[in-house]
Amino acid sequence: MSSPMVSGILFCRRYSRFFFVLLVAALLAFPLLFPEDPYIMRVAINVILYSMLATSLNMINGYSGQFSIGHAAFYCIGAYTAAILSTRLGWGFWQCLPVSGLMAAFVSFFLSVPTARLKGVFLALCTIGFSEIVRLIALNWVSLTRGPMGMPGIPSPSVFGYEMLDNRELYYLILFLCSVCMFTCSRVLKSRLGRAWMAIREDELAARAMGIPTQRYKMYNFAFATFWAGVAGCFYAFMANFVSSDSFSNEESFAIISILLVGGQGFMAGGPVGALILTILPETIRFLAEYRQIVFGLAILFTMHFAPRGLVGKFVEWIARLDREAKDIDMSIGGGDI
């Protein structure tokens, strides 16, 4: 049953670079297939935006073994930083972008420093409380954020003086940002920093015995991950041209974490896969669009039951099993010759 499958897997592995190029080409060509459909482009933009947010959360939950469920806080900070800088000081998109990220990373220290010793559920509770505090500050600091009225009048992003109003252009912009984010994350994970984070995830005491100052590295981890949430927030502000605190409620945090859980924590592809499914699912079944939260809840329940390591995790396990089978077939052939 498995030998055509095994050869299929081997084929895919051998040509993985080719498939990667194909994927990139598909992503680049996608808007050309739907030139006159702003709705599909909006969905596609959302998929990529959430891929980025989930990837950013993946750095915390998936790679350093900390447990944050208040990621919307940093998304919110990025968005508000961009909104304030662009409407009050007239800053452009590209100036706001790094500042939003850095602001989110800076604020993350207010969370990560006092909670450096907390783990698991205790940390999770703090992150959820923190995200609520951030939202309430955005809602009540009227002189800075205009409070419940929100902040309208954010310009659209522009490149070399050319304003990006079209969804297709925004699609390419977020595709670019998300690619940079994922590229950066994967590079950092392959360095001493990433190894330190994964060591903390696997066993914090052992990590300390290996000379890793775990508390400091957990703070770096939060700062690095939330930087990207801040950047995503900046994109959101410039895309929507309007920012309001109710876009960053706990519901948003739960959406990000559901995406990550369904996709698979600790896998680079986890964020995008989860985002693809959980953004498109409520959209395709239109009558479910109102019940986004229920869809997310059910999706978590199903993945936790059938694929505890997420869909990507399931896929990786499946490949590993096929690999083993392939090895067994090799061995049995070898044995036959003798």
Added chain:
Amino acid sequence: MPAETKIAQEILNAEILNTKEVSVHFGGLRAVEKVDMSVRRGTIHGIIGPNGAGKTTLFNALTGFQKLTAGKIFFRGADITGLPPEKIAARGMSRTFQNIKLFSALSVLENVRTGFHSKLKTGLFDALFHTFAYKRDESFATEKGLEILEWVGLRDQAETRAANLAYGTRRKLEIARALALDPDILLLDEPAAGMNPVETKELMKLIQVINETGRTIVVIEHDMKLIMNVCDYITVLNQGVKICEGPPSHIRKDPRVIEAYLGRSHSA
């Protein structure tokens, strides 16, 4: 004896690790009580004692995982009392754990590469742009890591996930990982626990080979054969208190040790 040789001899015999009246109390329980211990450079030092004697607590105290109630610890002449484990590790004291603590989802090689943390300097910038420093660090970690694996006999399994290793092999990997820190002193907490006699024999050899490279080794062990054959010097703990120390031949005959392990004789 010429003066230089005498000094050299003194340096060789110098105490690398010293504890001064180290106590660790958990509420009313005196897990470790005023233990004075000195480990000489280049020796294999055994710590034995019945269950609950405070051996592992002493280890945790030495490596910074356990706060002292009282006392001081000196490592290479410097006071390291109260330093966090990562600082002590970076100074050249590395350890293994009684209940093996590997990075199970990572490969064997990645486990060892993680041990080079304090030896490498790659920062965020280096990692992002693959600078010269990054490339040097990564190739250093890979080469040295494979070298260590070769040495302990795990080279073939470099790509295996640590979780998929056999029990005895996991212990070996933990030692390999500890060696990545290039420690002056290596603390092994029950390295032979759960090993079969063949594996134990291999382990004894490994400990001696590591010792021959000039590393001091402190080992907690229940396997008396291993302790008596391998150690140069032994400290015996019982109920948190050091009851005896000396070379194996001395320990073997000491009535207090026999009493601690077997109980008091009625006829005495």
